Structure formats: C-alpha cells, structure tokens
Amino acid sequence: MQKSRMKDKPLSVLLHGVILLLVWHCGGQSQMIGPTQPLIAMTGDDIILPCQLEPATDVVDLTVEWSRRDLKPRFVHLKRDDAELLTQNSLYSRRTSLSINKLKCGDISLKLSKVQVSDAGTYSCLVPEIGAEAGMELIIGSVSSVVMEISKFKNEIIFKCKSNGWYPEPQVFWLNSQGNQITAESKNSAKGSDGLYTVSSTVTVNKRQTHSFTCRVQQKNINQTEEAHIHVSGDFYLVQCNPAVQITINVAVCFLTIVTTVLLIWKCGLKKTKISRHDEEENEVHQTEMEEKLQRECEEKKRLEDDLQNNEEDLEHVQRTIKKLMEQKTSLKNQREKLNILLQEDKTEMKEILKKEKETPPLDKDKKMQKRGDKKTNLEKRTEVHEELLKTTEKLMEETENIIIQMTERKGKLEKDREQIIKHLREKQRIERDLEESVRETSEK
The missing domain is CATH 2.60.40.10 (Immunoglobulins)
Incomplete structure (x- = not known):
C-alpha cells in the first residue's frame, strides 16, 4: 500500500502544478460532499x-x-x-x-x-x-446461517428450515431439485429484544420418495443470501415390524441383557475411570486447538479490516482526484476556446493594419507608417504570447487526460480489490461465529 502511494506522488505534484497555473480560474463557496x-x-x-x-x-x-x-x-x-x-x-x-x-x-x-x-x-x-x-x-x-431439520409423522416427512439473527427482516423460499420455487405450509418471523429477526418455514411431503430441497433466506436491501440444501432418499425410511415379531425380539434382547450384565459390569467399572479421564484429555486438547484457530481467524479478520479501511481511503482519494482533474480539464478547454478567439481577433487586426499601410497617402506616409509599425510590432508580440499560451494549454490538457486515464484504471483496480476484501472478510466472520460456538459447546462439556 505504501508503494502505491509513492507512485501517486509524481501525479500529485503535477496536479498541484497545474492547479497553480490555473488558480485565477478557481473560486467559490465551500460545499460538503x-x-x-x-x-x-x-x-x-x-x-x-x-x-x-x-x-x-x-x-x-x-x-x-x-x-x-x-x-x-x-x-x-x-x-x-x-x-x-x-x-x-x-x-x-x-x-x-x-x-x-x-x-x-x-x-x-x-x-x-x-x-x-x-x-x-x-x-x-x-x-x-x-x-x-x-x-x-x-x-x-445482520446475517446468519440456515439450519435444516427433518421429522416424521405417519406417512409424511416434515422439513423445517430456521435461521436467527437477521436484519432487516428477510424472506424465506423453498426450491426443488430443478431450482423452481415451491409453496411452504408455514412461514414465521419474530423480532427479538435485540432487534434481530428469527425466521422459519416448513414443507411436508410423502414418505418413500426421494426428495431434494433448498431453503433460501435472503435480504435484498443488504444484498445477502444464505441457504441450506438437503437430500433424502426413499430407502432412508425403515419399514415398521409386525407387533408379534417385535415382542419376540424384545424378549430375546432382555434375556441376553440379563445374562451379559453380570459379565460386563465389572469390566465397565474398571474402564469407566480410564475412559472418563481419556475423554477429558481429548476435550481439553480439542478446546485448545479450537481456541488457537479462533485466535488466528481473529487476527486474519483484523488484517482484512485494516486492508479494507486503507482501500476505502485510497479509493476516496482517487475519486476526489478524478473529480478535480475533470474540473481542471473543463477549465482548460474553456481557456483554449478563449485563446482561439483572441488569436482570431489578432489575425483580423493584423489584416486591417496591412490594409491601411497600402492605403496611406504619400504626405502622411512616414508618420503614420511609424505609428502603425509600432502597433504592428505590439500585435505580433501579443499574438506570439497567445500562441505560446495555447500550446501550453493544449499540453496541459493532454497531460490531464493521461492522468485521468491512469487514475480511472487505479479506481477500477481498487474497487475490485475492495469487493474481494469484503468477500473474504464476511467469510472470516462466518468462520469466527462457528468457532466461537464450537468453543462454547466444548467448554460446556
């Protein structure tokens, strides 16, 4: 970023030089942009x-x-x-x-x-x-991830989609495997004490069929969309057993349980302490790893936030520079038109002097010729000054146009960089939320 600002320095020097040359054109009351x-x-x-x-x-x-x-x-x-x-x-x-x-x-x-x-x-x-x-x-x-739930009731499957922590209030859509919108049985939206919205929606379908759905939650005002996808095949659902068969199985399971309980109970007592200690160690290691990962994600997020701020400051500087250059270009164009008018007037006046020299009577010729000669000399000098100013103006216009092109290219690059930074920053924020939730769940265990 520092190198980029150093490259802008020659352009800034040239811009200030041009503005100083044309300072007599400037003026006006300050306004807030x-x-x-x-x-x-x-x-x-x-x-x-x-x-x-x-x-x-x-x-x-x-x-x-x-x-x-x-x-x-x-x-x-x-x-x-x-x-x-x-x-x-x-x-x-x-x-x-x-x-x-x-x-x-x-x-x-x-x-x-x-x-x-x-x-x-x-x-x-x-x-x-x-x-x-x-x-x-x-x-x-405010945006949050989408959670999908499945429940069964008789011969139907109920798909529920839920997302909390949105602002402004979002819309919920269900899409089938072809991407077409389908109608939901229910849609609910509630605003919490923190001002954030929780939305949910359900779809009910028949069992023993393959279903593929996408639940999409979106907020157009902030251009944010989150979605979750679920696929359930027909063979996922088990056929219910005959009641007599179910009773036989239950009796057999109970008998085997009684026989094996005596053999297993002493082994369970020996292993219980070891397993519990092992689980605690694994939880501690897992929590430490998650906390370290969360720390790294926070540092990366802070770096992205700093990059975004620097990018926005550079973009704002470039936009102001382009605006001033465009105003300067207009001013130079007006000056060029005025100089062309003055040169045309100089040429007309020169023709008049040459014409009068030819028409001067012999008696007054010497005296008037000297007077017209002085006038002609002054006019030639003035014409030369106007021509030099015109060349300088045209050169400044060309240099200003080149700077505008360079700054416009720079603006485009900064805008693309800004989009990428924002995209990465939002991803880091999502990862950070997930890691915080994981750390909290691990500590509760």
Whole structure:
C-alpha cells in the first residue's frame, strides 16, 4: 500500500502544478460532499461515514457536528473548540471518532465502531461556521446461517428450515431439485429484544420418495443470501415390524441383557475411570486447538479490516482526484476556446493594419507608417504570447487526460480489490461465529 502511494506522488505534484497555473480560474463557496447512495454495514463491523469539504479547508479549530434528527439528543458526535464534547447520544458512547490529520484536509468523515441495529438512519454532517452540510443514509444488516431439520409423522416427512439473527427482516423460499420455487405450509418471523429477526418455514411431503430441497433466506436491501440444501432418499425410511415379531425380539434382547450384565459390569467399572479421564484429555486438547484457530481467524479478520479501511481511503482519494482533474480539464478547454478567439481577433487586426499601410497617402506616409509599425510590432508580440499560451494549454490538457486515464484504471483496480476484501472478510466472520460456538459447546462439556 505504501508503494502505491509513492507512485501517486509524481501525479500529485503535477496536479498541484497545474492547479497553480490555473488558480485565477478557481473560486467559490465551500460545499460538503457526501455519498449519493445509501451506505450498508453489517452488525459488529466498523464503518466510515464519508463527508468531505470541497474545496478542502482546515477545520481542526472549527465546530464539527454529526447528528440524527430522529434521536434525542440528536448529536452522534460533536467537536467544538478543539475538544470532543460528551453531549452525544448515549447510543454512540465511545463508538465514534474523527481523524485530526483528515480534519486538516477538510475530511470530516466519522468512524463508527461496532455497528448496531439501532445505528440505521439518516445522518447529517455539518460545519456551522462555513454553513456546509451533507446527509447520508446508513442501512444496517445482520446475517446468519440456515439450519435444516427433518421429522416424521405417519406417512409424511416434515422439513423445517430456521435461521436467527437477521436484519432487516428477510424472506424465506423453498426450491426443488430443478431450482423452481415451491409453496411452504408455514412461514414465521419474530423480532427479538435485540432487534434481530428469527425466521422459519416448513414443507411436508410423502414418505418413500426421494426428495431434494433448498431453503433460501435472503435480504435484498443488504444484498445477502444464505441457504441450506438437503437430500433424502426413499430407502432412508425403515419399514415398521409386525407387533408379534417385535415382542419376540424384545424378549430375546432382555434375556441376553440379563445374562451379559453380570459379565460386563465389572469390566465397565474398571474402564469407566480410564475412559472418563481419556475423554477429558481429548476435550481439553480439542478446546485448545479450537481456541488457537479462533485466535488466528481473529487476527486474519483484523488484517482484512485494516486492508479494507486503507482501500476505502485510497479509493476516496482517487475519486476526489478524478473529480478535480475533470474540473481542471473543463477549465482548460474553456481557456483554449478563449485563446482561439483572441488569436482570431489578432489575425483580423493584423489584416486591417496591412490594409491601411497600402492605403496611406504619400504626405502622411512616414508618420503614420511609424505609428502603425509600432502597433504592428505590439500585435505580433501579443499574438506570439497567445500562441505560446495555447500550446501550453493544449499540453496541459493532454497531460490531464493521461492522468485521468491512469487514475480511472487505479479506481477500477481498487474497487475490485475492495469487493474481494469484503468477500473474504464476511467469510472470516462466518468462520469466527462457528468457532466461537464450537468453543462454547466444548467448554460446556
């Protein structure tokens, strides 16, 4: 990542040089730039709420407000007089922060840690002294794995699908082996005290047939889908025995049990202590292995979170750079048009001077020729300056276009990297949840 930033340095130097050449074109009131699309975050994650002053202005000594109008008190984070005040809503206590280094560059993005379901809403970032404000919507999501259960009742098989820990409320679908949707007998959804939803659904079919089903739970708002697949063959179900045969078998089993109990009871007593001790040792070894694996997964997850944050910061920097370059390109284009107009006027004026030189009477010829000569010389110098400025402008336009192409390619690569990091991070989160459950079950044993 450091090497990537070093490569950007020559481009940044050239960009600042171009902006300095055209500074007389710049000006205007600062405005706040925020995301145009809703932001999506999963519960437990950290997220950056982006907000940037354009043009960039140092706001370290200014008041910075982050708020939600639907809350009382409404402040999510408040910085005033170079101090972060404790007047924020208690829901966000110790979970928000601003970067001093970023504030110096007009970046008042807010870091929100350990996202909760209650964090969903519309946020506003404001610098009152400048009057610049922007709003954004944050959508919170939570996803959980799908569990399948099978039960039998008379001549029917009941398939039950269940998943808990979702937000917002998801939909449940059943699909057959061909991928076609089938109708479920029941669908239930309940919201817990933690704000998360638990959903379940059942399908009933006949026995002695081969069945293959997929239960899919999805939430389109956060673009999340989890599913479980089950396949049960017809010979899985045993035929019930005749009652008389069943009684005979039971009597035989009881007789054999009585005979063998006396022989086995003393062996069981000897082995019980050894087996119990062996099981405890195996459980301890297994729990240690699971805890070590969980630690490794947590470290890998932290590394991915750091990579994601660095990627998002780089992507934001590239997007701002592309925007400034496009504005610069437009400014250069306008300047080129103005210079072409000035050169056309120079040519017209030169034709007028040459025409008047031919028409000047002999008596006034010397005096007027000298005056027109001076004017002609000044015009030639001015034309030369305009031509030189036009060449410089065209060269700057070409260099700006090349930088835009490079930065656009960089943006595409960063976006692809971001998708891969998010994919791997979600997988690590799923593995971490499974490992925590395994460690808890092992410790209970």
